[in-house]
Structure formats: structure tokens, C-alpha cells
Amino acid sequence: MSRRRDRPAIPVIVVAGFLGAGKTTLLNALLGNTVGARLGVIVNDFGAINVDALLVAGQSAGTISFGNGCLCCSVDADGLGDALSGLADPAAGLDAIVVEASGIAEPRALIKMVVAVADPAIRYGGLVYVLDAAAATLTRQLHPEIGGHLAIADLVVINKADLVDGDVLSGVLDMARELNPTAPAVVTTEGHIDARALFDPGSRPQPSDDLPRQLTLDELLRAEESGAEESDAEESDAEEESDADEHAAGECGTGHARHLHDAFTSVSVQVEGVLDPRRLAELLERPPVGCYRIKGVVWLAGAGEQFAVHAVGGFVRTERTGVRRMPRPPVSSLVVIGTGVDEVQVRADLGGLVAAPDLDDEFGILRITRHLPVPSQLPND
């Protein structure tokens, strides 16, 4: 216990951002270059299957996964507290904990949950808000709540810079500055960010140095008191549509006001048997009506390894997970998230991806590998 008291409180950094903005990518980039810090990770996914956890598991000093709903509305707030306390155990030797919110979580509610954890071994360490440079402008038009999320960020990460030209990037930077004039905005590709900006308080520069400054707890609580009205005012100025105070009720799960995720549904499916790569590619390239985001880890006919697949805002990407040992039977996990999604149809579509036993399609896998992010190592190269 005394060891606990002797240690400085471990910062808990919340990473939020709309569906597919690049939160998991950023997390993995951080885990890949932690500048010597040991990181614990809590991953929350909206779907019943936590694909994000599958994609980060094994890389951090400790990963805890919360699936099937947004943590910000968890009636089991103690669950988060217990998880954080567990990670803060001196035996784990962690220097910082990163909580990846689901793509439609309400960051303010999540922050309040972190702040409410009565364990002196941890402290709230700031909100990193990730934007997809290519989608941010439209996403904000469609979901004005995002303005309120951006407004309370300590660091805004404008990711996917590779997908946009200078004018679009400037527009997104302007939007970020307009909504949050004090938080530094950094532009990234593949979520590559200097980890010291997030969890090296000792050497953290001041905002004028163009690197992020995190809110102190006092600042956060003050922001909590006045922030609801301010952010509502900002949003109604900008958008007419009021976001109300997402957390006026303060206790999510007990009568919360409108949350971004109220409009979204997710369909999670586990499919047994290898999938037909060509049909999967078609589904990713032309997602079902209402679907904004598809992600999953899959086993495919004609491939001796597991792939992660993503579709977001019209972009498709596939990645090799590095897992080669195929379980028997192979099970692929897919999550579809959107508004007005026909769940029955989506389940049928996903179930229909299983490859026919006699499938003979030597080049089908190329439909998947063509979406690899790097110059591909195609089978015939």
C-alpha cells in the first residue's frame, strides 16, 4: 500500500474521436514507440465484439477490453474504476494508461467517470480527440455533437493527412481552432504522434511551444461546471441544433441526455469458416445501406494468414495482423456500425460471406490485398 502512496499518480489519457478516425491506429503507434514508458490500455468498442481490443491486444503492458456498448453509458461505472485501479497496481509498473473510447462515445461522460474514480494512484491525464481529416467536415455537419467533443479536448489530432490536400487540411485545422482555440492541433498520418506530448508531464512544454497541454483536474472540474453551457452555446451558435448537455444528468446510464451513439446501431457477427475474399471485398467497397463503419478480423480462402479489414467513410483498408495459425474452425469477427442499418439483412449479408467448400478462385485474395496500405506483396510478385 505504501508503495502505492509513494508513486506519483498515473495519468489516464482518454482518446476519443468519431468512428474510424484513427484512434486504434494512434494507440498502436503509441504502443510501438512509447519512449520508454510502460502503457496500460483500456479499449471500449460499441459492438458486441471488441475488434479494437483484438487489434491492440498483446502490444501493451496490460489491455482491458470493454465491449457491447459505450463505456460512457455503462451502468457499471465501478467496472472502469476497478480496471483502472488494477492497472495502477505498482506490480504492473505502468507509467500511463490510455483509454480508447468507442467511436461514438461521449468523451465528457467518460472523463467524468475517470475523474470520479476514488483511487489516488491514478489521475485524469487529458483528452486527445482524433479527427479524420478527410471526413471531419462532413461528419461535423451530420453530427454536430462533435463540436462539443472537440471543444473539451486537450490535444486535437488531425489524422489521415495523407488523404487530403492542403486546402482541406486548412479547413479542418480552422474548424478545430474555431471550436477549441486553446488546444494544440497536430497533423498526423497513421496516428504517428510524439508520445511525450501525452504522458511525460515533467517535460511537457507550454502551449506556445505548439505541443499539447493537458487540463489539470481543477481546470477540468471548472470546465465541467461552466463547460456544459458554454459548449451548448457554442454548438447552438454554430449549428442551431442543440446538443443539450450530453451529461447534464451527469450519470450516464441513469437518464442521460442525447448521446451521439443514440442514433447508431451496431451489428456484430462471428462467422465460422473461411470467407470468400471477393465477396468480402464487395461488401467493404459497397457497404450495406446506412452503414458507416465496418471492421473485423477475418480468415479468408486462399490466404494463409489473418487479415484485419476496415471500411470507413468510403475508404477501404486491409491489414495483415501477423497471425498465421488458423484456429479450427476458423472464426471471423465482423462489426458493422451505422444509422438505420437493417440488422437482419446485415446478418444475412455477413453470414453469406462464407466461402463455398469448392471455391476455386486463385486471384480472389487480390481483391483484399489491393487494399493493403503499403506497396503490396502480392502472391505473384
Ligand SMILES: Nc1nc2c(ncn2[C@@H]2O[C@H](COP(=O)(O)OP(=O)(O)OP(=O)(O)O)[C@@H](O)[C@H]2O)c(=O)[nH]1
Ligand atoms: N489513409 C489513412 N488511413 C488511416 C490513417 N490512420 C488510420 N487509417 C485507417 O483508417 C481505418 C480506421 O482506423 P482505426 O484506427 O481503426 O479507427 P478508430 O477510430 O479506432 O475506429 P473505431 O474504433 O471504429 O471508431 C483503418 O483502416 C486504418 O488503417 C491515416 O493516417 N491514413
